[in-house]
Amino acid sequence: xxxxxxxxxxxxxxxxxxxxxxxxxxxxxxxxxxxxxxxxxxxxxxxxxxxxxxxxxxxxxxxxxxxxxxxxxxxxxxxxxxxxxxxxxxxxxxxxxxxxxxxxxxxxxxxxxxxxxxxxxxxxxxxxxxxxxxxxxxxxxxxxxxxxxxxxxxxxxxxxxxxxxxxxxxxxxxxxxxxxxxxxxxxxxxxxxxxxxxxxxxxxxxxxxxxxxxxxxxxxxxxxxxxxxxxxxxxxxxxxxxxxxxxxxxxxxxxxxxxxxx
Amino acid sequence: xxxxxxxxxxxxxxxxxxxxxxxxxxxxxxxxxxxxxxxxxxxxxxxxxxxxxxxxxxxxxxxxxxxxxxxxxxxxxxxxxxxxxxxxxxxxxxxxxxxxxxxxxxxxxxxxxxxxxxxxxxxxxxxxxxxxxxxxxxxxxxxxxxxxxxxxxxxxxxxxxxxxxxxxxxxxxxxxxxxxxxxxxxxxxxxxxxxxxxxxxxxxxxxxxxxxxxxxxxxxxxxxxxxxxxxxxxxxxxxxxxxxxxxxxxxxxxxxxxxxxxxxxxxxxxxxxxxxxxxxxxxxxxxxxxxxxxxxxxxxxxxxxxxxxxxxxxxxxxxxxxxxxxxxxxxxxxxxxxxxxxxxxxxxxxxxxxxxxxxxxxxxxxxxxxxxxxxxxxxxx
Numbered sequence: 078x079x080x081x082x083x084x085x086x087x088x089x090x091x092x093x094x095x096x097x098x099x100x101x102x103x104x105x106x107x108x109x110x111x112x113x114x115x116x117x118x119x120x121x122x123x124x125x126x127x128x129x130x131x132x133x134x135x136x137x138x139x140x141x142x143x144x145x146x147x148x149x150x151x152x153x154x155x156x157x158x159x160x161x162x163x164x165x166x167x168x169x170x171x172x173x174x175x176x177x178x179x180x181x182x183x184x185x186x187x188x189x190x191x192x193x194x195x196x197x198x199x200x201x202x203x204x205x206x207x208x209x210x211x212x213x214x215x216x217x218x219x220x221x222x223x224x225x226x227x228x229x230x231x232x233x234x235x236x237x238x239x240x241x242x243x244x245x246x247x248x249x250x251x252x253x254x255x256x257x258x259x260x261x262x263x264x265x266x267x268x269x270x271x272x273x274x275x276x277x278x279x280x281x282x283x284x285x286x287x288x289x290x291x292x293x294x295x296x297x298x299x300x301x302x303x304x305x306x307x308x309x310x311x312x313x314x315x316x317x318x319x320x321x322x323x324x325x326x327x328x329x330x331x332x333x334x335x336x337x338x339x
Numbered sequence: 340x341x342x343x344x345x346x347x348x349x350x351x352x353x354x355x356x357x358x359x360x361x362x363x364x365x366x367x368x369x370x371x372x373x374x375x376x377x378x379x380x381x382x383x384x385x386x387x388x389x390x391x392x393x394x395x396x397x398x399x400x401x402x403x404x405x406x407x408x409x410x411x412x413x414x415x416x417x418x419x420x421x422x423x424x425x426x427x428x429x430x431x432x433x434x435x436x437x438x439x440x441x442x443x444x445x446x447x448x449x450x451x452x453x454x455x456x457x458x459x460x461x462x463x464x465x466x467x468x469x470x471x472x473x474x475x476x477x478x479x480x481x482x483x484x485x486x487x488x489x490x491x492x493x494x495x496x497x498x499x500x501x502x503x504x505x506x507x508x509x510x511x512x513x514x515x516x517x518x519x520x521x522x523x524x525x526x527x528x529x530x531x532x533x534x535x536x537x538x539x540x541x542x543x544x545x546x547x548x549x550x551x552x553x554x555x556x557x558x559x560x561x562x563x564x565x566x567x568x569x570x571x572x573x574x575x576x577x578x579x580x581x582x583x584x585x586x587x588x589x590x591x592x593x594x595x596x597x598x599x600x601x602x603x604x605x606x607x608x609x610x611x612x613x614x615x616x617x618x619x620x621x622x623x624x625x626x627x628x629x630x631x632x633x634x635x636x637x638x639x640x641x642x643x644x645x646x647x648x649x650x651x652x653x654x655x656x657x658x659x660x661x662x663x664x665x666x667x668x669x670x671x672x673x674x675x676x677x678x679x680x681x682x683x684x685x686x687x688x689x690x691x692x693x694x695x696x697x698x699x700x701x702x703x704x705x706x707x708x709x710x711x712x713x714x715x716x717x718x719x720x
Contacts, residue, residue, distance in 0.1 A: 200377055
């Protein structure tokens with residue numbers, strides 16, 4: 078077996094994806110590619126299938142057609158061991174944080190470590206504490222239970238867990254939804270900082286225009302069942318499509334744009 | 340990070356000049372190999388006495404947070420106290436990781452478990468909880484009756500639609516299982532009676548045995564326990580999930596009384612369903628007894644069976660069985676609802692409350708049945 082995760086290959090690529098539930102087609106001929114080290118924002122109207130796309134890319138759902146490649150490897154051709162090795166390179170932050178409610182924050186972060194490494198307990202604890210520190214949580218959060226945390230803290234704790242194994246790719250599902258503007262800004266900063274420190278590739282599903290303007294290198298627009306355009310913000314804004322025009326031409330977008338420039 | 344097979348082993352070299360230690364590292368420093376190097380590194384660092392650390396990371400291949408954390412071991416003196424450090428050679432990513440690792444602070448250590456102390460504490464809290472549960476259940480029952488009588492004075496406030504829907508769920512949908520189980524129990528009793536009594540040559544008495552035991556005890560108890568397992572747990576889970584998703588809070592804010600909307604309809608539905616189910620259970624149990632008597636080798640024909648049943652089994656046994664059922668119904672409904680409303684935010688509490696709910700309901704059903712047995716005996720019924 079000469080399986081190796083080649084970091085020069087694009088971490089994730091989807092070609093010709095077809096997703097459908099019964100007769101209802103969600104994605105058709107969808108092509109999407111994330112390059113190493115970039116932050117890609119994924120936008121699309123409510124119900125356009127953003128979360129379905131994320132689940133498909135993660136492997137929680139098999140598409141009805143098309144190919145998904147991780148680091149150049151076709152997902153279908155990977156053996157279960159290779160698959161799990163690839164999975165260790167992917168971290169996910171679910172919308173509500175999806176922390177295990179019966180464990181403390183520290184234990185939550187230790188779950189992937191316990192599962193995929195054989196480090197001594199004390200070292201795992203220290204590494205978990207370091208992750209807690211890296212996502213900007215106070216040290217005393219380590220022994221708290223998820224039910225004791227605020228919404229923003231839960232997201233940070235969820236992020237810390239998704240970073241536990243130092244993944245290459247990070248999926249963030251609406252990371253700033255439900256956070257106050259101060260918290261949301263801090264979270265944007267955090268993502269940028271972590272990207273630099275850990276050389277992450279980030280896919281960000283968001284409705285938060287501020288996040289799009291401040292953090293994303295590229296923005297992918299999911300409309301009409303496929304990715305219509307995935308490019309830098311100015312080019313996306315210039316794209317001729319009624320929905321895209323409405324999305325980026327609305328008052329909220331303009332406000333976020335001016336705020337981002339000053 | 341490359342896969343297992345492509346790791347360059349991590350090496351380090353510590354050299355001291357004056358009060359400064361130079362930390363020269365090479366190879367891959369990742370989560371996959373720090374486990375082996377940690378004890379060696381810690382031991383060597385403990386042996387040194389120094390004030391400053393400088394890092395030469397030029398030959399480091401892969402570095403992740405776990406690796407950076409290893410480097411930062413050199414920075415930590417004791418709890419909270421740190422050495423001065425700087426990176427002599429290393430790229431930007433390595434520096435950022437080093438900064439993060441060196442800055443990290445430890446949280447509280449996890450709470451140690453002390454076996455004896457903890458088991459004593461647990462006995463204490465369990466005892467306390469038992470009494471609290473008891474008082475709260477009684478309070479809940481009291482509150483329920485207050486609300487129920489208020490609503491009975493104005494019957495239009497009762498949510499009949501949901502009562503009917505719940506009767507379908509609790510009563511109609513449970514009818515097959517109640518009847519099947521009662522059938523089996525009736526058959527078992529019939530066989531038992533036939534076997535034991537035939538030794539006296541009095542196998543016809545098995546009719547009395549089946550009739551009295553099914554009518555008086557078995558049908559009501561089987562039904563109540565089934566409803567406790569089937570509907571009581573559903574009540575707790577439904578109401579508990581509503582509580583977790585703040586639906587209960589939303590109701591309160593909108594001005595809906597949770598007792599009126601959730602508890603009373605369930606109690607009323609149980610009140611209607613359980614007696615009917617018990618009656619069906621009685622029918623099916625006696626039918627099973629008749630079948631065994633007829634086809635099971637005793638040769639008691641259905642006509643003889645019913646003639647005997649009519650003659651020896653007083654109708655009071657039927658009423659004794661049926662009069663208990665409303666009590667069982669209320670017990671099961673109220674315990675299910677109360678435990679559901681007691682759920683807090685966590686998934687764990689939903690699980691433990693559902694367990695508690697079923698255990699309490701079955702316990703209470705059997706306890707109340709025993710009280711009834713004593714009562715009827717004393718009354719000579």
